[in-house]
Amino acid sequence: MLWRQCLAECLSLGTNHVLNLEPEQRIAFSALSGTSLQVVLLPVEFPIALYFSDKAIDIQLPPEPLVDDAVDCTVKVALSALDKIRDTSQLTALIKADKLDIQGDLSVLQKLSSAMQQVSFSWESLLIPLLGESFTAQLLNFHEARFAEFKQSVEAVQITLAEGLVEEKKLIAPAIFVADYCDEVSQLRVDTDRFQARLKRFEQQRETNGE
Amino acid sequence: MSQDTTSNSDVTDGKTHFGFQTVAAEQKEAMVAKVFDSVAAKYDIMNDVMSLGIHRLWKRYTIDMAGARKGMQVLDLAGGTGDLTAKFSRIVGPTGKVVLSDINPSMLEVGKDKLRDQGLVQNIEYVEANAEDLPFADDQFDIVTMAFGLRNVTNKDNALASIYRVLKPGGRLLVLEFSKPIHSGLAKVYDAYSFHLLPKMGELVANDAESYQYLAESIRMHPDQETLAQMMREAGFDSVDYTNLSGGIVALHKGFKF
Ligand SMILES: C[S@@+](CC[C@H](N)C(=O)[O-])C[C@H]1O[C@@H](n2cnc3c(N)ncnc32)[C@H](O)[C@@H]1O
Numbered sequence: 001m002l003w004r005q006c007l008a009e010c011l012s013l014g015t016n017h018v019l020n021l022e023p024e025q026r027i028a029f030s031a032l033s034g035t036s037l038q039v040v041l042l043p044v045e046f047p048i049a050l051y052f053s054d055k056a057i058d059i060q061l062p063p064e065p066l067v068d069d070a071v072d073c074t075v076k077v078a079l080s081a082l083d084k085i086r087d088t089s090q091l092t093a094l095i096k097a098d099k100l101d102i103q104g105d106l107s108v109l110q111k112l113s114s115a116m117q118q119v120s121f122s123w124e125s126l127l128i129p130l131l132g133e134s135f136t137a138q139l140l141n142f143h144e145a146r147f148a149e150f151k152q153s154v155e156a157v158q159i160t161l162a163e164g165l166v167e168e169k170k171l172i173a174p175a176i177f178v179a180d181y182c183d184e185v186s187q188l189r190v191d192t193d194r195f196q197a198r199l200k201r202f203e204q205q206r207e208t209n210g211e
Numbered sequence: 212m213s214q215d216t217t218s219n220s221d222v223t224d225g226k227t228h229f230g231f232q233t234v235a236a237e238q239k240e241a242m243v244a245k246v247f248d249s250v251a252a253k254y255d256i257m258n259d260v261m262s263l264g265i266h267r268l269w270k271r272y273t274i275d276m277a278g279a280r281k282g283m284q285v286l287d288l289a290g291g292t293g294d295l296t297a298k299f300s301r302i303v304g305p306t307g308k309v310v311l312s313d314i315n316p317s318m319l320e321v322g323k324d325k326l327r328d329q330g331l332v333q334n335i336e337y338v339e340a341n342a343e344d345l346p347f348a349d350d351q352f353d354i355v356t357m358a359f360g361l362r363n364v365t366n367k368d369n370a371l372a373s374i375y376r377v378l379k380p381g382g383r384l385l386v387l388e389f390s391k392p393i394h395s396g397l398a399k400v401y402d403a404y405s406f407h408l409l410p411k412m413g414e415l416v417a418n419d420a421e422s423y424q425y426l427a428e429s430i431r432m433h434p435d436q437e438t439l440a441q442m443m444r445e446a447g448f449d450s451v452d453y454t455n456l457s458g459g460i461v462a463l464h465k466g467f468k469f
Contacts (some may be wrong), residue, residue, distance in 0.1 A: 002265075002269075002271075002457075004275070005271035005272050008268050009271060034333075036301070036302065052333075053301050053331060055328075058297075060274065064281070067280070070280035071280075072304070120425035135223075150401070
């Protein structure tokens, strides 16, 4: 029953932890101090309320969207367009495509967009202060290798299962489960690809930093 | 955890309870003050340890149910070290105001330091006050919250009447307080925890078993869900209801002044 509150607490703790580790990132959000913004994810109408102060961002996940005047700015955005609102030049196009609706003080969203552009979160920056540079490098390398293995195993299991399903027609699972399973595997693939790309980027960053 | 639901009064023949002890009503305030003087410095860490951090979720739930908006006036009564105040301060923003009020100056002082460290200064006021006799104008606040405070008050009816007076018409009171677990199995485990483990944890972390013994006893003596709802109705609140959290270990009561 308290899952929303639990998720909100974790999100708040995580966000502020990251911002506190990198003071420049916190400075990026300082223009937002004293303001509030609600993002309502469409079509599920899932609200995320952000309250900014000098030293922290509090994230609340209210049970239903807040009325527009409860916060300075309400942004209703389609999940598929969420990534694009970082770029203020795309806002008009998104509004025209009915993927974005903004109520209230637009400048709050603009400030948030520009803060998000300045923030470049990296696992390295989070881990180095905690674990030290060399251990972080080892850990990231290790993970890169594990992810590659993991991806291969997922593919192998997928092939084996697909062959099994064709041959053992009697034991075949209902089509819906197979479809679900395939969806999950594809999602897993996408996730592993994304992680791998990220790790590559860290690796390159390390190299350019001359380590 | 049987309660006398026929009489809601905390004070009978000038006597009241302090945990399991019966004491003269005028003594309780000083005794409670001693408990919170003693726990103030370690209060926040003990809250996390004792509840395994779950008090944060109960408080978040309270905020979610408060309906606070920017520009509102909020009273965080018996607010102690200001957990709810911090959240309300960000929600109501620079055009609103939050009053953190507590009877105990040591708790208020810890709260003030903590909130200042968090950079929350401009819209918070600190007022030392007894919930039974609030020093605020009639119809002043949109929201009053009282988290884990009501069971320490000597005369709860007086406190509810005082809160009712300072709320604006349309305003709401939220009382977050320990209550009666709804499953007997959970009640047994919870009893074992609060009477055996809690004082030991108090001893270990805060070097103060006695105060945490009081905490466990005061929880037992606090009215159950229905009794508190009835007390709120008698004080004039409308649309009173409550939600059990964590199996009724804690309940959030809500009532409106119309
Ligand atoms: C358990 S603490 C709760 C603090 C805070 N609300 C929280 O949830 O963390 C209880 C608080 O109630 C305060 N208190 C006790 N009796 C009071 C009264 N009659 N009027 C106002 N505050 C009182 C105590 O000083 C203490 O700070």
